[in-house]
Structure formats: structure tokens, C-alpha cells
Amino acid sequence: MTALSRDGPQWTATMGLTPGLKVLLLEARDRIGGRSWSSNIGGYPFEMGGTWVHWAQPHVWREICRYNMRSALEVSPDYTSGRNSFALYTAGGKDAHELTHADEDALLISSIGKFFNVDGRQGQTLMPRPHDEFHNADVLACDDLTAADRLAQIQDELTGKEEAALKAWLLLMSGASLETSSFYEHLYWWSLCEHSYKGAVDFLIKYKFRDGQSAFALKFWNEALSTGNLHYIFNTPISSISDTPDLTAVTLTAGNVFKARKVISTVPLNVLSTITFSPPLSDLKAQAIATGHIQHTTKLHAEVTNADLRSWSVINPSSELVFAFGDGTTPAGNTHIVSFGANANHLEPELDIEDTKRALTDLTPMQIERLVFHN
Template identity: 30%
Template sequence: MTWKERNAMSATQEVDVVVIGAGFAGLIAARELSNAGHSVLVLEARDRVGGRVWTTNMLGHDLELGGTWVHWVQPHTWAEMTRYGRGIVRSPAAEEARWLGTGGVPRVGTLEEFLELISPGQQLIINRVREAIPRGPEPTAGQIAQLDALSIADHLATLDLDEEARSANESVWVGHVNAPLTETGMSTAYRWVAATGGHWELMHEASATYRVAGGMSEWTRLIAASVRGEVRLNTTVTSVTQGDAGATVETAAGEKIHTRFVVSTLPINAISGIEFTPPLPEPWQRAGRETVASRGSKVWIKVRGPVRRFFGYATPEHPISVLKSEFITEEESILVGFGPDHTRLDGTDLGAVQAAVDAIRPGLEVLAAVTHDWMADPLSRTTWMTHRPGQLTRDHAGLQRPHGVVHFATTDNADLWGGFVDGAIESGLREARLVGERLGPTTV
């Protein structure tokens, strides 16, 4: 009796691989496996592809509610952009910088003056990167095991910085990690700087300078179109049950799909939304209980009239710690802000948004705001991956390890650019290769 015959009475559909989630990791894994001749079904709970990237036309512009910036030092990202003919658009260069000086006194200066302020501290923060993580693609090699217990705040406390430089450097890193610095491991800072060869300036550029021409959603749509199999939207997976001949995936609608392998692309914070039998391995359960550090917010803000191009920093205690201009016309300007804690700012409350803007760039009139609370979204429950102290070296290998016929592809367990689109693509490629090896060759 064949595999399909054994399971025909217990499942409504049989495929070689079910991919849970149609973000970058899931779409890349599905494309690779389907191109190799395997039958693949992608199940996506949202009504769109893309996962934590989402381009929406609001406030009169194409706005990225999730992941935004890319760079050519991110090898998997650049390869996929080349494959799909995606160019880059530079975010506007700032004409002025704003930050808080000693005693919280607002300061206005040039980009060069701000860089002069933060440069010594930025270098001190990452001085040990080459011994901590000597090679970017090997994030747990080197001395990181001895340093992984440190938070970014712990490390900053040891540095000899004056009040103004300390505040500026804290706010810069809050913008990067989208979380309180007391809860974010130095491992996150080290691994991202290691990915850019130890150069913090290049890491800053890679994480906040170039957008994808045409938007992230169009890029993921093109990838989805190249999957040789069904990408089924509005389909929530509720359980994955492994048996002697693969696994049965059940949806909220009661449908059962039998499959030889499953690729889960859910982030650490959201994977508990699916019941796995047998239960997930301890690294996944433990990380899911703790959650990762990121819990911040991103909000797009329309203000009246043209604004001189700027970036500004408040403090980690402010609801918006980082604010910068992105689109400017004669009638209006569109700003984007980031904060370390999504509970500190209601992006739908224009009064609260106005107060947060006033703390960094007073004199602007807020007209509208758009945001998506990724922390409240049950399919993400996080923004982008930032490790808590100790999580990287303790759990990284275990989060990559297959669990029976279930494989895990997510930026949360990527080696090089964890937390970025590049990490999602890397993990999708990795797990597609591993699953393909286990499936064996096809006749297609």
C-alpha cells in the first residue's frame, strides 16, 4: 500500500510539504521545494502574503508598516532582489539632527555634529565584536558565550560617557533593537555589527537607509507567484500532529492535510498559537515562555506643511525614541517614529502622538497617524528578533534543529542577519535544502 493510500481515509489532501506562513521564509522554502518537483501547500492565516512586511498606501504614500530597509551587505536579500528585479530607493538624507543634551535640554545640530557626539560611544559599545563573534555567519562562535549574559544597558553602564553622549547612544540603540536596553542582550548588537565586518557605521546604514523600490509587498507577491503550488490565504493552522507516516495539519475550518514534512515559519513569540503533538522541543518552549526582547512600536505620522529633513532622538523612556522625516511635499510631511514599548503609545490617539512628536521636534502639527501593533497581532507577537541576555548561545542551535518531520524556518533562527529579511530568506533556503534531502530526488 502506498503512502497516499494509507492516509487517504484520514486526510482530505496529501502533499509532500506543508509550509505554515507566507512571509519571506515560507515563500522561499516553498519556491525551492516546489521547483525541485515536490508538492507544496503554503497555509497563511492573513489575507495577504508577506508576514511582518506590509506595504500599505495610506497618508498618500506607500508606507511600510513592518520591515523596511535593505542593503547589499545582506547577501540573501541582495540575491533575491536581483532575481526579482528589485531596485533600491534611498531614504532622504537629513539636513539637521535633534537630540537631548545635558539635563534634557533640546539640541539642534548637523549630522556631522551628532556623529561626532556618538562615535566614541558607538565604538566602545562594540569594541569586543571581533573576539565576541569573529565570523558573522557563526553567531555562537568566539567569546560570545562569556559575554551573552550582558544586556546592552549593562555594557553601557561600564562606559565612561558624559550624560549627553550616553543619552544619545542609548537612543540610537533603542532604535535598532526596538526594545528596552535593559532587556536586550549585547549578543544582538555584536551579531549585527559582526555581519558588517565589525563596522558599526555600516551596520547603521544597512538597517535604516535603503528601501525596496516598489515596496515590500510587491516583492513578496512576486515570490509567491513563483511558487509551483498553492499559496492559500485566510487559512489558520491550529494543530500539527506527527504520526508514523508524516504529519496531519489541521486548520481552524476543520480541514485536515496529510503531509510528509512541515516547515513552520512562525516567530518564537507566536508559535504557541499552534498545538504540536508531540510538543515542541524544550528550546522552542522555553524561548516562547520568555519571549524575545523586541516589543516596540512603529508609527507613520503626517504633519502639516514641508519640514526640513531631520532625524531626532529622545530617550529610551520616551514613547517615541527615534523620529525621522521620510516624505516631504509642499502640503505635508510624513515622519516615521520608533519606540521601545508598544504600550507607551497609542498610535490612534493623535493627542498622544502629538505629545511624542513635540518631545523631539516641537512646532509641528500632527494631522494623522498610521500604525500596526505587531505585538498585539497574534500571528507575530513581536516586531523583529532581538535576543534577551543569554538566549542566543543557549537556544540558537536548538531552534534550528528539526523536530521529527517538522522543520523551522524563521529569521528568529537565522545565522547571519537574524531579525532582518535577510535572515528569513536564509532560513527558508536552509530548511528547503534539508527537507529536500530527506524527501529525496523526484522524477520531475
């Protein structure tokens, strides 16, 4: 068996290693973990991709339990000291409002509730069973609406503060723009979070690994190595995959060819266009590859000397960074700020570091010691 990845392996006994199958991992990157990995700098794990976990994520939680890592989690927000405040920007970023975290919750509960209240029950009638999302076929009509369409429907119901909070939340959740993200997809994740704001916060942005996602990935990796059945090559981009009834041939960009009876490809959507498939993929898959992801989230970390920002958060839907908050304290005693931008007003942090620093300091004054990001 050959496994191809641009996003790193997370092998378990259920994937064939323990039963005795020989597996060759061809990994384009120079590391494991893919889009959920942490970079340890100065003794602190900066999460470069997927971060938060929850027992409502059944497949992930199964492995957390199997590796006995339930006590390895910590809570991201900490409002016990420091500034303990929430900043909201309205009127295209011109007006700044200094509020409390209780105000933050109230604004988001109210505005998000209105956004999803398409059936008088905040989506519970249209999508009562998120594990069987088409249980009520009427929900399919929601896929004809973008987030911008739905926002326009409730425009007159929202205050200026509610509109700003809601727009930023939707940009944070989609990483895209209001015009390109589907209302149906927003409704789907809302339903998975038990149709509640508290569920969304708890499930999506609260619990993280104290030692970073890479500590979790290493559990998979070390287990796989212990079987003696895993072989691997890093820094091996793929140029083509040719499938026949008997064998599948995988050709590297370096020219090497590997053949196996089974191949599992975990190459992400935005990289698939660099690989030639024989026979060709279906027209629908080809269309998806040509379109690519609409989600282009910017995730930017800052280590700052301002200790009071550990309990601070901000929302600004007009900024290149729509959402930011204090996410930890580094061994040096500095505050870790994590911030997010969306494709609607996209920021490429590496293009101009001074502009990147300005995007942060425009949100609130801060003394930046270090920026951490990846392209």
C-alpha cells in the same frame, strides 16, 4: 507539502515549486508579506515592518538581483534641503539640543565605539568572523552581560550627550529595554556591520524599495503562481499540528484538517503558544515560547505638512518614540516621518490617538495630516 505561515510566503524556485512539488499555503493573515509589507495609501508605500535592504544581506540580495530590482531602491535620508538638523534630548528629555547631522554622526561614532570597545579593537578581536561568531570562544562571556551592564561599565567615559545618543541607539536596535537585551546580540549585529557605524547605517537603515516591500513580495508570489504548483488559503489560523512517521496533520481553528508528507512552519514565536504540537516540542523550545519576544518595537508613520522636516532627525531615549526622521515625500507634497519606540517605554498607538500625536509633537512641532501604524 503544506506551508504554514502567519508571516507570509516568499517562495523561490529553490523551495520546491518549480521542481514539481505541490504546495498548499495555509496563511493566517489576509495578505502576503508577513512582517515585511507596505501599505499603499494615497499613492505612497508606508512600510509596516522590515524596510531596509543591502547587498550585505546575501539571501535577500540574491533575490533582488534575480528579480532585477537593483535599480528599484532609493535612499531614505535626504539632507539636501529643509531644516537639515538633528535634535538630541538629554537629562531625561528635559534638555533639547539643536545640532547638525555631522554632530549626530560624531556622537554616535564616539559612543557606540566606546560601547563595543571591549577588546581595544571595538570587538574585532572578540568576534572577528561574524559568520562564525564563536570562532573566539571568549566572546561567550559577553552573553552574561545585558546592554545595561555594559553601559554601566563605561558610564564614566561618556558625556551626557553621548549617553543619551547611545541609549536611544541601543533601544532602537533591540526594541526591548537595556536590562533585557543581550550585549552579545548587540556585538553580533555590530560585527555583521563590519564593526563600524557607517556599516550599521548603510546595512540597516539606508536603502529601501521605492515601491515598498510588498512590491518585492509580489515578485515571489507571482513566480510561485506561475508554476501552477501553488495552492493557498488565507485567513486560516492553525490550532494544532500532529506529526507521525508517515504524514503530518494540520488542523485549522475552523476544524478543517490537511495532511501532507512534509510541513514547513513559519509561525512566529509569539503565536506558537496558540498551537498544540504532537509530539510536544522540546522543553527548550517550550521555554522560548513561554518567554516570547523581548522586542516590542513600535513603528509609527506620520504624514505632515512641514516640508522642512524631510531633512530632520531626533533622538530622545526617554520618550515613547526614541528615534524619528524624515523618510520621504508623499505625492501630496507632504513629508513622511517614520518613528520608533521600544519596550522600555512602550507606546500602543491605537489606544489613544491624541497621546500618540503628542508623542510626535513633543519631539518637534508638526502639522499631522495622517498617522499610519499597525498593532
